[in-house]
Amino acid sequence: MSDVRIVPLQERHREDWNRLYAGYAEFYRVTQTQEMRDRVWSWIHDPAHGTEAFVAEDAEGHAVGLAHFRPFARPLSASTGGYLDDLFVDPQMRGKRVADALLEALAQEGRRRGWSVIRWITAEDNSRARAVYDRVAKLTPWRTYDIPL
Template identity: 50%
Template structure:
């Protein structure tokens, strides 16, 4: 299977929603109608900076999803591309969609003059981590959340 990556179009809400819902189920974080509409509003409003990309199969069917946004790196004096979400449908895993999405994000970062593509993943997401270990460098940083 050949996998291509393209930007999600404004008229693809339900296609996007299928993959986004699958992502939520994978992480046991249900996607409510309210959450889906809010995230979609961010994706369709250029001022938010959030972008969505599909990995598509030979027939053009979306099989994977990535959400990204630029971020500033003050200590580095540069900007990076933050990969908030990466998901490949269960029946398409192992076909190269995850790799294609990561490579496309690297290309986008390079085209924009960004210094890095960065993301986090769950410690127990061993399948994804095997891919990440193959294509990227695991950092020494530990992530914390401070809830307001």
């Protein structure tokens, strides 16, 4: 595994996080403004909001990967799970198991909090990420639907 350390997102990561999150939006061809990134940044730093984040830091302390996550209720099992909203690794750091480290840190955090599962979705054609996910997690049979509002 690459020489990275997984830590909660901090103010000192703002510039790196902004670059990484803009890259994530670009990868998924989502139009995202600085105002939108500012809103998400504020959510992450607002204890009343459910969104949290980890970053992978390189040896110099620069964020080279991010993971946004939040708890979610699982009424059928009467439990709480963790939902991974976004996972992105700097293209120059891919292939170094940075995503694995972020996912393992999230799994450890979930165990610490007593969550029953870590869940996420990805695009069908995101083959590189799916190769990682197939190695570290179990593919479910569920399909996702949206009602645009």
